[in-house]
Amino acid sequence: MTNASYKQFCPVAMAAEVLCTRWTVVLLRELVAGSTRFNELRRGVPRMSPALLSKRLSELESAGVVERERLTDPPDVDAYRLTRAGRDLQPVIEAIGMWGQKWVETEPSLENLDPELLMWDMRRNLDTTPVPDRRVVIEFIYPELPRSQRKWWLIVEPDETVDLCHIDPGFDVDLYATVDLRTMTEIWMGLRSVADAVDRDALLLVGSSDLIRSMQTWLGLSPFAQQEKLAS
Numbered sequence: 001m002t003n004a005s006y007k008q009f010c011p012v013a014m015a016a017e018v019l020c021t022r023w024t025v026v027l028l029r030e031l032v033a034g035s036t037r038f039n040e041l042r043r044g045v046p047r048m049s050p051a052l053l054s055k056r057l058s059e060l061e062s063a064g065v066v067e068r069e070r071l072t073d074p075p076d077v078d079a080y081r082l083t084r085a086g087r088d089l090q091p092v093i094e095a096i097g098m099w100g101q102k103w104v105e106t107e108p109s110l111e112n113l114d115p116e117l118l119m120w121d122m123r124r125n126l127d128t129t130p131v132p133d134r135r136v137v138i139e140f141i142y143p144e145l146p147r148s149q150r151k152w153w154l155i156v157e158p159d160e161t162v163d164l165c166h167i168d169p170g171f172d173v174d175l176y177a178t179v180d181l182r183t184m185t186e187i188w189m190g191l192r193s194v195a196d197a198v199d200r201d202a203l204l205l206v207g208s209s210d211l212i213r214s215m216q217t218w219l220g221l222s223p224f225a226q227q228e229k230l231a232s
Helices: 011-019 024-032 038-044 050-062 090-103 106-110 115-125 181-188 194-199 209-213
Strands: 066-070 078-082 136-141 151-156 162-165 175-179 203-207
Touching: 011 024, 024 038, 024 050, 024 078, 024 090, 038 050, 038 078, 038 115, 050 066, 106 181, 115 151, 115 162, 115 181, 175 181, 181 194, 181 203, 194 203, 203 209
Parallel strands: 136 175
Antiparallel strands: 066 078, 136 151, 151 162, 175 203
């Protein structure tokens, strides 16, 4: 897949030719997390151009890592699913994430803030167990961001599906969370707790007392948050 082969028979070198092109490992993270449709994948890699995303998916398909399936339900779209070879990469992707959480310094990580990626990750990891058995709407407000990126809505339906809206869905809001993007990212990454952010007045919660009390639980956190960070 790379433009120039390492020209080594070593399996590490051969695997690197498939996996180490720009964006490929990050795209695999999205596939491992369960995204299958092109637009879903784009939301997980918002800074990746559609043309490059199509190219990387085609390369992974040629390498036998991904298979493409044409969905018959309207609208007709392709779904991209990991093959057996692709599913074998799950522990590899998870290990890379754990290593990054453990050994990459905090400040470089927090220089790459992205509200769309953060909210998309929060949407797919939200734990619906402590959420009331009805439609629940949670609005996140990032006051320091431009108006176009300032407000996001997580909508939990009674069937436990979770939607993310960037445009006001028009439903009554159960909980307003006003917070700066850095603090919310720190909470999501397990670098700071909800309670600590509230105590520092960095996170303002207004609305359902039950949702406020259980936020640390339903928020879900990054799958890598469990790893203690050893780098400063």
